[in-house]
Amino acid sequence: MNAKTIAIMAGILVVLIVGSKSLYIVDEKERAVLLQFGEVVDADVGPGLHFKLPVVNEVRKFDGRVQTLDARPQDYLTLEKKRLIVDSFLKWKISNVRSYYTATSGDEFRAGDILSSRVDTGLRNQFGQRTLNEVVSGEREELMLELRKTLSSATEEELGIEVIDIRVKRIDLPPEVSQSVYERMRAEREREARELRSKGKELAEGIRADADRQKTVLLAEAYREAETTRGQGDAAAAAIYAKAYNQDPEFYSFYRSLNAYQKTFSNKGDVMVVDPESDFFKYLKNATGN
Template sequence: MSNKSLIALIVVVVVAIAAWNCFYIVSQTERAVLLQFGRVVQADVQPGLHVKVPYVNKVRKFDARLMTLDAPTQRFLTLEKKAVMVDAYAKWRVKDAERFYTATSGLKQIADERLSRRLESGLRDQFGKRTLHEVVSGERDALMTDITASLNKMAEKELGIEVVDVRVKAIDLPKEVNRSVFERMSSEREREAREHRAKGNELAEGIRADADRQRRVLLAEAYRESEEVRGDGDAQAAAIYSKAYGQDQEFYGFYRSLRAYRESFANKSDVMVLDPSSDFFRYLEKAKP
């Protein structure tokens, strides 16, 4: 190969390499910034094919997919100074490529370290505002929503990243806290049971009182009706007696005397002191031979 051919080949290779270095591609899952001598000249390069000046411009690409920060298990104090062991994680992604590069040099490790410190501070603040009962059972969702909002506000401003979600995976109680929590929850359940029993007794008393009232009303109505029936019967009996008396007064008097004898002498153990000549024995005197 002649010198001219060799030189031509070298020139072609150099031109090809230079041409190759003039182009770069940003994928859909990436964020990128264009640098010129280490200074950002294009802040947020969109996905696609782009041109740069070889050896003058440099491209830094960052993964724009969702990242996970697993925070180490940490000990926090609640509002009443009760200790809890918290295991949490955060989901984040690059939102502002220039700010992310400036704050972290484009390194995920640095971003995780700074975000982890902020997450720890935010969790400590949120747990310190709530009681143990609230963080264990009552307000965990509200706690995660609040910490996500506050952490995202800081992260966008300082790191150029968006915190999509913060989740508390587990809240465990240290051994020294377990006993006090158990006792408090037991006392609360006992108090609730007493309240339910008191309400049940009150309801039962009301039902019994209403039943007694209805019983008295029914008995009074029945007594009134029975007295009315008895009064009607007595009136009818009196009318019959009066009619019979009008038809045969002597027989009616005799019949009344017999009834009086039967009722008076029904109990053989009774002792009666009467004058034999009294009107009570008038019909017995007539019966003598």
């Protein structure tokens, strides 16, 4: 291998090294700045293949996607000076690459610390202006919206960061007061349960008394109607019997005597002591009853 070949190969190697140091790619999910001796010369390099001068230029890339900052639970005081333990999280992304790099040197952890401090201060101020009921349920959504607007306005100007959303995951009472609160809630629920049971029992007694009254009235009316119907039936039967008797009194008397004999002597073991000359046996002695 002669000197010329070596020189050509060395030149090609130098070109490859310089080319690799001069070309860089910015992904679509990234934001980047181009530095020249530490000074920003291109504040927002777009996605794609780009050229830079080795040694002179430096490229810093940052994640351009939405980031999640899960803050540590903190203690806050409400307007009534009640202490709450609040667990929150924040969604953010880079909006101004120059401001972001200048404020944080491109350090994501430093940006997270600054945001955590801002969120802590904002939540402390918002909770201090509201009561326990308001921060738990009444004005919770309004609180988060107001805090997001205030915080986003400040961080975009100072840090180049847009705050997309702030949410409270959990609000707890301190452990030392939780038990007493739970006991008070349990006592309140038991009191309400007793009141409901008492009202239910009173209502049940009223319904039962009304049902008994209606039952008595219905039975009385039914008995009255039954007695009326029975009386009418007895009267009709008596009228029919009287009419039949008047048509042929002798035959009617004979028929009734036969029925009496049949019922009286239906059992062979029956014993009856009666005067043979009584009217009971008149049709046994004589068919005409004489």
